[in-house]
Amino acid sequence: xxxxxxxxxxxxxxxxxxxxxxxxxxxxxxxxxxxxxxxxxxxxxxxxxxxxxxxxxxxxxxxxxxxxxxxxxxxxxxxxxxxxxxxxxxxxxxxxxxxxxxxxxxxxxxxxxxxxxxxxxxxxxxxxxxxxxxxxxxxxxxxxxxxxxxxxxxxxxxxxxxxxxxxxxxxxxxxxxxxxxxxxxxxxxxxxxxxxxxxxxxxxxxxxxxx
Ligand code: BEZ
Numbered sequence: 001x002x003x004x005x006x007x008x009x010x011x012x013x014x015x016x017x018x019x020x021x022x023x024x025x026x027x028x029x030x031x032x033x034x035x036x037x038x039x040x041x042x043x044x045x046x047x048x049x050x051x052x053x054x055x056x057x058x059x060x061x062x063x064x065x066x067x068x069x070x071x072x073x074x075x076x077x078x079x080x081x082x083x084x085x086x087x088x089x090x091x092x093x094x095x096x097x098x099x100x101x102x103x104x105x106x107x108x109x110x111x112x113x114x115x116x117x118x119x120x121x122x123x124x125x126x127x128x129x130x131x132x133x134x135x136x137x138x139x140x141x142x143x144x145x146x147x148x149x150x151x152x153x154x155x156x157x158x159x160x161x162x163x164x165x166x167x168x169x170x171x172x173x174x175x176x177x178x179x180x181x182x183x184x185x186x187x188x189x190x191x192x193x194x195x196x197x198x199x200x201x202x203x204x205x206x207x208x209x210x211x
Contacts, residue, residue: 002109005136009034009127010107017077018095021067024131026095031064031158032127033150036110036120040072040080044144048122049081049096050088051147062154063129066094070120071105074098115140126154128161163209164191174211179204 003010009032011024026032035052037045049068059066072080077096084092097104099120105111110120122139134157139145156167165177179188179196185204188196192206199205 003125003133003136005133007133008131009125009133012104012107014104015074015098016067016095017074017081017092017098021095021097023067026067027065027127027129027131029129031062031129031154032067032125033059033064033154034067034069034108034123034125034127035145036069036105036108036123038116038119038121038141039070040076041083044141045070046080046084046087048144048147049084049092050090051144053084053088053090053092053094055147055151056093058151059154062151062158064126064154067097068094069097069099069104069110071099071102071118073100112138124150126150126157128157159208159210165206165209168205174208176205177208179206 011022013020013022037048039045052066056066077098081092099105102111105120108123108125110123112121115121121141122145124135124137124145125133126135128134135153152172155173156171159177160166164180164183166180168178171177179192181202183191188204192209194207194209196204196206
């Protein structure tokens with residue numbers, strides 16, 4: 001059965017470019033992002049891993065551990081990392097799982113046979129510090145991911161995990177947020193002392209509460 005939001009992210013132990021990794025131990029008390037790519041030595045994947053490496057500090061700030069995956073082996077990953085570092089002017093500073101036996105890819109349903117039987121698609125799983133899956137996105141091989149967007153989503157997930165709010169379309173850190181429909185009008189002043197606007201009875205906004 002495929003994984004759904006709220007499920008515990010399945011644990012695994014696998015080889016990686018940084019040695020053997022147990023996923024849950026690797027995550028510890030942190031959040032995590034697990035993202036697969038189709039293959040080493042391919043152009044889009046090279047740009048993606050370079051872009052992800054350049055944002056490592058941003059993921060660290062949010063307490064999110066990064067972990068990439070493809071079905072290529074450890075030696076392939078290690079030599080490809082040299083190419084990524086050279087061509088993308090960065091240093092890949094997170095492990096890449098070497099899922100040659102496809103154990104993890106199958107566990108996370110990262111192989112979509114109608115797309116390609118042999119390679120993982122560009123799956124993204126964001127996992128909370130409670131080990132539950134908070135977000136699943138799937139991109140085709142032909143479309144590189146936007147890692148700034150993934151940081152934006154993490155900002156929303158981490159905010160909404162702690163406050164009774166939701167984030168509107170295209171929201172970015174620092175912008176007003178939506179008060180959760182479950183909050184009664186009379187409870188708003190105590191919960192959101194920065195004030196609020198009632199645009200419609202069902203659309204109430206407030207400044208981002210944790211700033
Ligand atoms: C790429 O990463 O460039 C790629 C991988 C598989 C299919 C198409 C593109």
